[in-house]
Amino acid sequence: xxDDATAAPLCLARPLSAPDVxxxxxxxxxxxxxxxxxxxxxxxxxxxxxxxxxxxALQMNYNHARQGRRGLVTTRIDRSMxxxxxxxxxxxxxxxxxxxxxxxxxxVRDARDDGVRVDYLICDEASFYGVEHVEQMAxxxxxxxxxxxxxxxxTDFRSQLFPAARRLFELADEVARIQVxxxxxxxxxxxxxxxxVDGRVVREGEQVVIGDTVDxxxxxxxxxxxxxxxxxxxxxx
Numbered sequence: 001x002x003d004d005a006t007a008a009p010l011c012l013a014r015p016l017s018a019p020d021v022x023x024x025x026x027x028x029x030x031x032x033x034x035x036x037x038x039x040x041x042x043x044x045x046x047x048x049x050x051x052x053x054x055x056x057a058l059q060m061n062y063n064h065a066r067q068g069r070r071g072l073v074t075t076r077i078d079r080s081m082x083x084x085x086x087x088x089x090x091x092x093x094x095x096x097x098x099x100x101x102x103x104x105x106x107x108v109r110d111a112r113d114d115g116v117r118v119d120y121l122i123c124d125e126a127s128f129y130g131v132e133h134v135e136q137m138a139x140x141x142x143x144x145x146x147x148x149x150x151x152x153x154x155t156d157f158r159s160q161l162f163p164a165a166r167r168l169f170e171l172a173d174e175v176a177r178i179q180v181x182x183x184x185x186x187x188x189x190x191x192x193x194x195x196x197v198d199g200r201v202v203r204e205g206e207q208v209v210i211g212d213t214v215d216x217x218x219x220x221x222x223x224x225x226x227x228x229x230x231x232x233x234x235x236x237x
Contacts, residue, residue, distance in 0.1 A: 040145045044168040046154045047178035048223045053151040054087045057124045071120040076128040085124045104136040120147035127152035127162040134167040157195035182223050185235030190223035201232035
């Protein structure tokens, strides 16, 4: 048992495999980070490309860490193709790569076993996670008082919900669209992410295909308003 765990009430310090303890006793207790126990939440922040999701994720991590909270940052298929969160404005942070067989509950348990307190998770690119990862997020919140902040796209290039995003909409305590406005080439608000292959909007293919936003890429993505996503009009780029 770590020093942090011995200082904390039993309901926060217990290992993830331990049974529940008396909820009334936990209701008035506070964890070692000063926040009330059983106040954790699952929050999903979503928006199209270029709206600042990863930037907000890193800002969220910074804000919590500077108040003494301890968290883990995870990602999947970051634009850098490495285990880090990167942003288009140049910010970056090391992260844990989420794979199909990664269990987020085990990730937290192993960190605690190594003496690392985990108060929250920052889950970037959450739309690319598996549905089972979202279920694990909810369990971490409900049973183990770990805040989970997920950031990601809502829909794919076909304007259909990603499975993980759908489950986040269903389970999250709070869902918020990121308010940084992204514009279509026509000046309307950009809502949807189009996949462009060899200069043409495509409607079929694998749900997840790595691409870029630069015009010279053979496979790239472009944010469009609904009207021009439906017509496939990319403007005079």
